[in-house]
Each structure stands twice: as C-alpha cells, then as structure tokens.
Amino acid sequence: MTEKQQAEGTVGKALSVLDTIASIGHPVRLVELLPHTKYPKPTLYRLLQTLTAQSMLAYDPDRQTYSLGVRLVRLAHAAWNQSSLAPIARPHIDALSKKLCTTVHLAQLDNGQALYLDKRNAASPIEMFSQAGKVGPGYCTGVGKVMLAFLETEQQNDALKKQAFHAYTPNTHTSKESLQKELNEIAKSGVAFDNEEHEPGIICIAAPILSAKNRVIGGLSVTSSTRRHSLADLKDLQPDLLSTAKGIGQAAESWYFPDQNNSLKT
Amino acid sequence: MTEKQQAEGTVGKALSVLDTIASIGHPVRLVELLPHTKYPKPTLYRLLQTLTAQSMLAYDPDRQTYSLGVRLVRLAHAAWNQSSLAPIARPHIDALSKKLCTTVHLAQLDNGQALYLDKRNAASPIEMFSQAGKVGPGYCTGVGKVMLAFLETEQQNDALKKQAFHAYTPNTHTSKESLQKELNEIAKSGVAFDNEEHEPGIICIAAPILSAKNRVIGGLSVTSSTRRHSLADLKDLQPDLLSTAKGIGQAAESWYFPDQNNSLKT
DNA sequence: CCATTTTGTTTCAGATAGTGAGACGTAGTT
C-alpha cells in the first residue's frame, strides 16, 4: 500500500528547503517560499528557524528574507579540499591548460548530471564558486557523456532515466536510444566529443578519469569554439588529454589521504 | 532546571556531524568518527545513513569511509552566487588586483572570524575552493581587524569574546585590551594594517565594505610581503583600496537582486 | 483614522520519527 517514495525525515526536509532556496536564486520571504515547498506554513517556518540558527541560512531582518548561509561555503571548502579528486587533479589540469592553451574542465557525476569541480581557462583566469559547483546536463556535454559511457550498465540505466533530453541545439540528443548508441561508441573509442550539442559554437573533447578498478571517478575535457578549432583539431589533443586523465586517475588512486593537515587549525 | 544549552534537534545533530567530518579532514569510518561526537553508535550510524542518502556525504563502500558529499559543493555554488557581496565584488577586485599588481582578498565576518570569499592573485592566478571558504582569525588579519573595528559596540563585544588570541608571531595581539585599542584607531583612520601579525613576512592593508547604513558587510585587503613592500608602501595604496571598497559597497547596496537568472536552468 | 488583508508567530494535542541499550552478523585475527 501507500504508494512508495517518502522516507525523508526532518533532515531531508530541511535540506530540500535549502535546495529550493538555491533554485529560486535570490533571498526569499516566507510566503514566497511557501508555494515552492510542500510543507504547511508553520512547518516551513520552523525549518527556516532551525536552518537560520544553524547558519545554513542567513536572515536579513530588514527585508525579512532568507538566503543561503556561510556555513555552506565553509563546508564546501572542506568538501572540495578533501575530495579525492579535485585537489589532486589541480596541478594536472594546470599543466594541461597551459600546454594546450585551452579551457579545461574537471567534472564529477552527480545524479546523472555533470557537476563541475574545477575549471582552468588559459585566457582570462580565475573562476571561483561561479564555476565550481555548477551542474550541466549529462546527455549533451562532453564530460557528461563520457562519464555516462563508462558507467556500469545498471548505473548507466539509472542515470539515463534522469536525462531531460531537451534540444538545446539541433545536434542535441533527444532520445535515450540515440544517446545510448553514442555512449557505446564512446566506451569503445575512449573519448567523447561535444559537437555543439549544448551550446552553439562550443565544442569539446572529453575523457574519463578511471580508478584502478576502472570505475569512473570523474571526467576531464578540453573545450574550444568552432571559430578556433574543428573537431578534428580536438582529436589531435586526444593523447595529451588521455595521458592527463590517466595521470589524475593514478594520483587519486595512490594518494587516498596522506593525512593532509588542513582542517581548521585557525 | 536542566542546565541550559541544548536546543539542537535532529537537523543540528546531522549538521554537527558534517562539521566534525570536515574538521577531521579525511574520509572517516564509523568507529573513527564515533569518539569525536557525543552520539551513541546506532544514532551516529543512522545520521550517517541519512546524510549519505541525501548526498551530503559520500560513502566509499570499499573502504567503508564517509566524506563530505557533492551536494555541499552544489549548494555552496548557489550560496556564493546569490550572496549580495561576492559576485558583485568580483569585477572590482579584478580591477584592483590588476591595477596594483598585488594579491587582493575579499572576506566576510563569520562568527568573529574572517571567512574568505574571493582572492585575486596578480602573479599565479586561480584559487578555487582552496581559498574561498577558508576561515582566518579575526584578531590578527587585516580583513578581520577592520571588520571587527566597524562593528556596533555590542556585536563587537560578542565577536571579541570569540577571539583566540594565539600569538602566531611576536606582533600578534594577545589580549582583548590591546586589540580593542587598535580597533578604535582603525575605526578612526578607516583602514587596518596587518603588520606580520598572522604570518611572518606577510603584511597587508585592509578596508571595510560598508552598506548605506554603515553596516560592515565585508572586508577588502591588499596583501604583500615584507620583501616586496613596507607598510608605508601599502599606505600609499589606501586611496585605491578605499575607492574600490566604496564601489563594492554601493554596488552591493543598489543591486539587491535584479533577478539574476542563474538558478538551475539545466 | 479605522477596517481589512496579508504575513509572521505561537499554541498544543496528537502523530511521527528519532533514540540507544542491547543483540546479532560478519570479517578479520590469532
């Protein structure tokens, strides 16, 4: 009986409120937030109180608005730093970007989508949170497709169910079938191309980052624009890309915490 | 009766577990985490389950370890982006760093400490999460002191109680009194200097970022080393620093969400 | 100025979800 789903709990509810506020994208008042959630007013009120008390939300008394709080930034800092991928990949990405003079992305699979962990841009440097933490579609980005392609069949199917198949451009895959077909090819060839499938004029080549046991732990891509390169040009970068991806995979594997002493030694 | 404190709730407990894992700084197993918390084993176990299910933690089945999850990174991305300070300050910081060819920091007050939101480094570019989200002491950094100095008396007192007064260097303030005295001077002069109080050889000049109502909303600093500059040199940068800080303050004020459409248009 | 509406906050009995001592399963050791 009782359908299915559910199984949240107070913590789940609180976190979903955070997500909702994040998706709205600006500070919100209680009533504005209310229709976006499925909770009655007093419940939502209490959740907001709790989260505010925990610094997960910031409350502006003047405007009576809630926005995402600083504790998140602090925690994410730690998360990024102690992730077994991002900090390790950093020097490799630096080197690759410098050598090829192109934009390099590092991503990780998150619920069928590509979550960008790092970005190196040869020309205009510096991207902070504005890039890291961003999510892109799995079915029409280079890193997305390559990570999907190297997934175990079962996980791949799960992930495929979560794709939106929105046609951003004429080249975007719009069905599971056509995507699946390309994924098989990608798995064989070892690299994925984004042929303006997400944004017109933007192309890229992407490789998987694999663990020793061949599990996908991330994706690495070199991005360019059609006015600067062709897909064939990108293909030439494949050796560099693959060796960097391999290097990162090995580093991530062999490392596994050399007890880096960041933490809060404040 | 019953002493005082408490007042957590399930959410608070769950979040404190996140903090604990963050402070440990590497993936942990259940038993390793256990002594760091005040929860009995089955309770902690369930909290970990919940957080893992929510992607706030990542679980490595091979090693049976938990580490901070990707959802944090996603949320922090949103938090950074929709904060009324960091994204707005970005171009100003870029310009300042470029003009002066120095390292520039943007920080915000977080529980008496300086939480770094952004950093621009003239020489070696790029600092991602490795910098943003980092916290530094309030009593012995330029941004920290300047933000404390411009606080309302009451909030200042609260914040002062939270200072550790650890003597990082011979120049570090080690008492509330000596710090308080300097804070008064800072409030008058409008800028704070860090005279190697946190790290030997590192000096900086910092200015507050103020809202229209003169509330401190952040701190901005220009950092250098004693081998490159003297405090007097930094003093010469004061006009540039102040005008940038003012510019950021005004931008943050006038803006207040022009309904930027980031969100997750994935 | 008071009436009206909207939004934020509090109450409280009832329902749920969290709690943790203890038992149990499962590796890994000796």
Place this chain on the structure above:
DNA sequence: AACTACGTCTCACTATCTGAAACAAAATGG
C-alpha cells in the same frame, strides 16, 4: 575454532516534529 572489532538491526520508549487553528503584527486601502 575461539576471539575480537566493527557494522548493522531490533524494538520499546519518548523526544521531537507536525499542522490546524488562533493570534499578533504589519501592510494596505478606503
């Protein structure tokens, strides 16, 4: 095989969360 160490499960207990309804406080408007 006995032992140890750790992860997982059970279950009666109860702390916590729930949300309709009432209330308070602003904002609105006539």
